[in-house]
Amino acid sequence: MSAEKFMRLAWKEAEKAMEIGEVPVGCVVVRDGEVVSAAHNLREHHRQTDAHAEMLAIKAACERLDSWQLGGCDLYVTMEPCPMCAGAIIQSRIRNVYFGCYDKKAGAFGSVTDLATCNWTHKPGVYGGIMEDACSVLPKQFFAKLRSGEM
Amino acid sequence: MSAEKFMRLAWKEAEKAMEIGEVPVGCVVVRDGEVVSAAHNLREHHRQTDAHAEMLAIKAACERLDSWQLGGCDLYVTMEPCPMCAGAIIQSRIRNVYFGCYDKKAGAFGSVTDLATCNWTHKPGVYGGIMEDACSVLPKQFFAKLRSGEM
Secondary structure (H helix, E strand, O other), X not given: OHHHHHHHHHHHHHHHHHHOOOOOXXXXXXXXXXXXEEEEOOHHHHOOOOOOHHHXXXXXXXXXXXXXXXXXXXXXXXXXXXXXXXXXXXXXXXXXXXXXXXXXXXXXXXXXXXXXXXOOOOOOEEEOOOOHXXXXXXXXXXXXXXXXXXX | OHHHHHHHHHHHHHHHHHHOOOOOOEEEEEEOOEEEEEXXXXXXXXXXXXXXXXXXXXXXXXXXXXXXXXXXXXEEEEEOOOHHHHHHHHHOOOOEEEEEEOOOOOOOEOOOOEHHHOOOOOOOEEEOOOOHHHHHHHHHHHHHHHHHOOO
């Protein structure tokens, strides 16, 4: 299944974040079946609010496609986007969003609020729960380590 | 009045955007009564989804304060933030947001939706309509020029 193929790549990005002590979230942007950009969360390393996986992937895709509009692109991310990232997805005109596990505390595509249902000029298609179990493993491990003082 | 003092600086930033053909929105981030960063919309020039005034001001503030958390900072922006920028304000832990005119089509602090009322870990104080008439002049001029083919 195509969504799982790209979610696996997003998962590999999340693993890279995990390895360097960042909240493990990974993302890829895809157009016409090809990966345009891939990124993982780097908020602590960059010390920047907007260094979430989705923002970095969108930034790299804009640079590669030389446009702030990413119509025709789909985005795969291992965790439900926060309001900033969900907003950037809406602003960039990304066509479809596929996310893995839900984020009950900060998710803006169904959990805390659902920005996809608001009356914006552009509304992406949103598909949650793709490879949900696999995508929730890394965050669970991460936060367990954080609580135990290992990180 | 303090809010108007800083909104005037944001307005001057919006004017810079207007001068170069960008949607005229300007922003300043303030801490302890001092300007930490100032920016204006550069989306077309940067060809980046996230080159909104608020995102650029938050990025510059993070760099200056060497942290992705901007607790204790207030943000002044001439127009109601879109969902991406409102989300970044929430994520960055900015204390209070003061905005000028409302954005009926894309505003995420009261117009299309209100992200300040959702159950996030951090909720900023939001004050809309500061110098509303003055702040709405530049966007009105901009879109009138756009429609008339002058831009």
